[in-house]
Amino acid sequence: MDEQRARGPGGPPTSRGGGPWRQGPPRWNHGPRDGTARGLPWPTTLALTAFVQIGSGFAAHGQQDRTALTPLARVLLLLATAVLLFRHRHPAAVVSATTGLTLVYLGAGFPYGPVLVAVAVACFAAVVAGHRRAAWGAVAGLWAGHLLLSHWLYRRLPPGDDGARPWSGELVVAVWVVAIVAVSELGRVRREQRAKERAERARAAERRADEERLRMARELHDVLAHSISVINVQAGVGLALLDSDPEQARTALTTIKAASKEALGEVRQVLDTLRAPGEAPRAPAPGLDRLPELVEQAGGAGLTVDVTTEGTRAKLPPGVDLAAFRVVQEALTNVVRHSGSRHARVLVRHAGSALTLRIDDDGPATGAEAGGSGNGLAGMRERAAALGGTIEAGPRPFGGFRVTAVLPLPSGRDAKGRTATGEDQ
Template identity: 70%
Template sequence: MDEQQVRPRGGPPMWWRHGPPWWNRWDDEEQRPRLPWRSTVLITVFVLAGSNFAGQGQGDRQDLDPFARVLLFVAAGLLLWRKRYPVAVVFGTSVAATVYLGAGYPYGPVFLAVAVACFNAIVTGHRRAAWAAVGVFWAGHALVAHWLYEWLPPSGDPAASWGQEGVIAAWVAAIVAVSELAKTRREQWAKERAERAQAARRRADEERLRIARELHDVLAHSISVINVQAGVGLALLDTDPEQARTALTTIKAQSKEALGEVRQVLDTLRTPGDAPRAPAPGLDRLPELVGQAASAGLTVEIEGTAPRLAPGTDLAAFRIVQEALTNVVRHSGSRNARVRLDRDDVGALRLRIDDDGPATGADAGGSGNGLAGMRERAAALGGTIEAGPRADGGFRVLAVLPVTSPAETKEDR
């Protein structure tokens, strides 16, 4: 149990020292709202000066005396703490205004203090307290104006008309209505800000995922080729130095290209709105990809031609082929792969990458991260990916991608 909730035997409850729950106290000074000095001073001056002016035309009411000015000062001055203690302030202001009007002093700007306190209490979430306070204010005024007026100053004052009470009731209802409307708008704005922040976080997460996927595809392919060529170079370093030199040359070229692609991916982390320094890769670079695979000892046959694709679809298709060939190099005993490109009946691009196997380890077809990345790319475009072993012992990756991605179609509209 929390120490602050423990009540000493025979002693007062703990809220006696710290205040009741509705008191709205802050234990940390830094969390306390700032006192609204300027607005409170302006309201206080307006209430005091305006009451003097308003009293000149109300001969049937008591003249302002020091006690009246004290009540006015208290009603307006309490607003200084309205941000920290909205419940206490709205009740205090209502009581001070009720006593002021019950004593027979002139009607006037004292209503403004009650309105500000009520408005503040409602918009800060203390609806019931605000309603109760203004209800007490109106009920107190009606009680004095219709039943207790004979025993209160000024002497000989008649009962107030019920029409006047209707005006005051309408004024109270208007204050509550405006406050509720302001509270509703404030909550709506807060919800919209939260939704915008959540959308921004979601976009940031998607961007991080996209960058991670790009880096995985670039590095997995390049490092696989480098690993194969490094093994070839080490094996032939003594027996065939010329072939070892070729392997080292391939490693240099591949590492340079990988660094360039990594820089291109990381360029997206620059100031938003900057154009990329180099075009994103697409299926037009398939011959280059075939050459890289050949340097790793993999022969790739290309069948069919790709249709004209949107940039996002073109990049996804290239990365899918790249990842599939990387998995062949890393996880298949076959040194031959086939890539077929065509369009299905609905006009979508079909990519099929086959190898004859067999798998060289438990992770046939890949460790899972590459396949997951391919599925994410396809799903983002509204396409599908099927990957798995074939009946004859090989492995197949089949991707179906729309020629134009949904996002790019929406932008065109």
């Protein structure tokens, strides 16, 4: 409905407050205005045409040795500026045509003047568009042609009673040619710099999007892997005891309900952040203060967890707190999935410069297929690396498995400037 109102009854789209001609009559604009197929530059071409026509009239008053402006001169001036209308679409052809018409104009003995500005504009457009050789060849041809006209062919060309131009005057023409090329090259360099900056901004935005997708995938993996592992274990318990011990089966189902509810809440929080990245999350990100809940969930899956804390606990930056919680959560999930041990130990050591986490189980590995994506350890390492920390995971010398994480603690201003993802604001 809005699109129909914007288009009008069967017509082209109209802009608010400007009508369909806000960007000029339709016949003036062809193609999108994104730099790949630019519209015809009518306003600047008309202004330049008027400037050349009027300025040439004033210039003729001070050049009594040249032929007065005639209708032919006006036509040549008009053609030299009219072709500039296509300078964005056919820059090489336009600079050659403008240079040629200018040489014909000067060869006919008409006065010097603003017609050289048309050559400068055509050269600038060609160089900026990447047709440097065509532009250089055109201005070199203009200079060579002017030398030929001024010092060898002047006897055979109008006005007929003039002599050769002084060689000192050629220095002015040379300076003009060099100035045209220099300004055109400067415009090309500036345009390339702007294009490079736009490309860099686009790549940076793409990198940020990729990092955000990776962060979301990591969050969803950590949330779902733990909760679904608990649900899987309890579902097996419930099925095994459904007939022989209904009360225990009821307990398993209760644990499944609680785990699924919590998983849904955390998934909803992650998706809300994804849908509205600029808004603050409705619930705080989980941290080590929720470690007792994690231990209780692991207990529901049949895993006993002993937690030991060393050092004076201080308020952790949100990024470190979230990463620490996820590391413990993923490590306990792996114990539930892959270890035959029903006992795990978690050590949380607070030091002045780092937070150390160590999760041990006595094993042995079950060797059974436990499902999952196999990205748990990789996700933990990515989280630690994002904060400048490390993760070590592997078998212990006397059996079992150990995960050790060292997360550096930023101090002062850095700690306050961290977001929940560990990135600087």
